[in-house]
Amino acid sequence: MSVSAAQIDVESLRDRFRRAAEAAAAAGVDALLVSPGSDLRYLLGADGESHERLTCLVLPAAGSAAEPALVVPKLEYPGYAGVPTDDLGVHVATWVDGEDPHRLVADLLKAGAPKSVAVADLMPALHTLALRDALPDARQSLAGPVLRELRMRKDAGEIEALRKAGAAIDRVHARMGEWLRPGRTEAEVGADIAAAIVAEGHTVAEFVIVGSGPNGASPHHGVSDRVIEKGDVVVVDIGGPVPEGYNSDSTRTYAVGVPGFDDVVGTYAVLQAAQQAAVDAAGPGVTAEAVDAAARDVIADAGFGEYFVHRTGHGIGLDVHEDPYIVSGNDLVLEVGMAFSVEPGIYLPGRWGARIEDIVVVTEEGAVRLNTRPHELAVLPS
């Protein structure tokens, strides 16, 4: 992981700081302690370099007497040159080997006499326990639940980055016929796709699923040495981050020549209708679980309920999986600016599987797709 300052305007960052400080106060937390990861990138426009040495954004709750500060190893500080710390009112406190960065965090918070601090969900125990010892009077909780309230409501810049990611992964799907052919292994096809993911504008191919034939019926399959055959149905689920840090994630299902099972066309039509129903259902004021139900009902009504074995979707942004989760039991009410996947699937064990996945963003007019490749079963030359 390397530091990289994204192009986020100062006003947006200042707004995120303000809202995070207010959310912390509302949660009864005296300060957020944010180590490298997507939470740090969200708040600062830059991520950290390593987990070994402590980098930590110290963000006191609204009303605290303490001031925001960035604790960072001196040798990693050049990587934050693009971060507008002055404009954000963030004091930079560098440290060198031999100094105690956890003590430094405690000193920076002293004015606020914290009784409760929230640490980043991914903070390594190495730092979590050292901060526990440096701040013995402060009960530790997780910062994730506080920050997810902000992160799940995307601003215009974030949606633009998601749109860019969606277009980039669509270009990869558009080229699938170059690689997906009988006689090649899933792993060979996957390697070509991974290279194209990068070539089309992602910084890395974060995940590549090529589930051919019976492997398509296993939603967690990656790639294997199985040789693709004429007549296979193939699930291709791919994505990764663009330079802004925001992720793509899109699935299309392909047939290599005429599908080898008679039930493919009819069953796939059910799946396509289910995916459309969920996108149609999504919009401001609708619950996450209602979107899940919209897809699930179509599939269940057609008799395939037991073959749709996962949630309908997940939020997406700086993380591939984040809130809001589109799942039964989640009564979160969707708002304008929320972005998530809509990806129902039908998996027939030992035979074949199919999934259709688009990222959508909630607007006043309903959910808008950021992936625009055709949803029909794409029959490739065999």
Next chain:
Amino acid sequence: MSVSAAQIDVESLRDRFRRAAEAAAAAGVDALLVSPGSDLRYLLGADGESHERLTCLVLPAAGSAAEPALVVPKLEYPGYAGVPTDDLGVHVATWVDGEDPHRLVADLLKAGAPKSVAVADLMPALHTLALRDALPDARQSLAGPVLRELRMRKDAGEIEALRKAGAAIDRVHARMGEWLRPGRTEAEVGADIAAAIVAEGHTVAEFVIVGSGPNGASPHHGVSDRVIEKGDVVVVDIGGPVPEGYNSDSTRTYAVGVPGFDDVVGTYAVLQAAQQAAVDAAGPGVTAEAVDAAARDVIADAGFGEYFVHRTGHGIGLDVHEDPYIVSGNDLVLEVGMAFSVEPGIYLPGRWGARIEDIVVVTEEGAVRLNTRPHELAVLPS
């Protein structure tokens, strides 16, 4: 990160389990709680798949009434098929979404009534705090200090894997003339090197430093868009893991044609002598800081002391940086089986820099290099 079971024989794993349980007892810890990362890979021969859902090896200290167990999400368990849990006496406890895996860990430890547990250094706060709440009577400490005592003493299989990694990165250095030429950017050269690192047998190009001209004087430089010029001195520091999980890490310094500064040849000779002195000094019974001093004294005596701005080396194994650290103040006595880098450098700000790095392993006869490319300044065609 994906699960991958390495080929480690059951006897070695059983021995590691026994020694870890004894080291835990000696440290006054009732159990080790090891989440995914190199500690888990060391103990199990397989790493975890994700940080989101808890995977945790529960390893009670020697003498505890509790039994070893592997807590793992049911959907990730197939990835552990190659782990000899039965032979190791490890109970496998799978869990599914909706169940509480942290409670499961607490239940598994109940027979031992733990008052003190050590969690993996990299365990995310997400799990550290949940385990704190599930085991309110157990004080948490770090497992790293317990396990490093084992991990820094490599067995024959581990040294063989390090030897393989060393040979693989040597093959990349041997091909440097294919890529390192005037008119190309550091980033272009770095991309070619990264591809070769994988092509020559690594699973990933973990790090690639191409520090040309003045950038070579910055030890933490990665790659940049600087165009390499005729006469540049270029520091190339590269490495990554082989499939067994063990890492390579080797630096050579190249000149693109005749060096553009008059002091390069003489100064480089000092560096070469310093690196040799440190390798000569290393051996069983010698302290880590004595090895550091051996290199540092040669450089200081020649008047370049202030330009050698980092430690002489670091241990290497499943992590690129691990114990033992070859640094002033570390009075650890080296033993047969310890492996570490010997990498002095001389950095002349704004002008040029040089570093020579080999991995060595301590044997009865002294330190043996695992990198065997020539140490002379390599002058490439310009």
